[in-house]
Amino acid sequence: MRPRRDRSELQAIAAEASTRLADASTDDVLAWVAEEFGYRTAVACSMADAVLPHVVARHLPWVDTLFLETGYHFAETIGTRDAVEAGMELTIVDVTAAQSVEQQDADHGPRLYERDPGLCCQLRK
Known part of the structure; x- marks a missing residue:
């Protein structure tokens, strides 16, 4: 299991995702969520x-x-x-x-x- 992410790491992930997924479909965003965070x-x-x-x-x-x-x-x-x-x-x-x-x-x-x-x-x- 991946260790718990700290606040700065989560902020960096959010900033990168905001740019990368700005025009993404709902399906694409949720696929990214599943890949990035899985069951967490x-x-x-x-x-x-x-x-x-x-x-x-x-x-x-x-x-x-x-x-x-x-x-x-x-x-x-x-x-x-x-x-x-x-x-x-x-x-x-x-x-x-x-x-x-x-x-x-x-x-x-x-x-x-x-x-x-x-x-x-x-x-x-």
């Missing part, structure tokens, strides 16, 4: 839409779709996440904060998102 690939999705995970899953079926579960999503967002996973051949992985909402409330007081949204986002994301 994931897609992040907010569930505003499911186009990206759908397209990626068609080409790279092993890729997980990461969903940032902040503990503050609307019920409709969770419903969309569940419907996307059930209706498409993909795996959604909930990525959660180190603390539960209850633990965060105990440490910082309730509704931190109202008083200090920056800190709340830092803790939840």
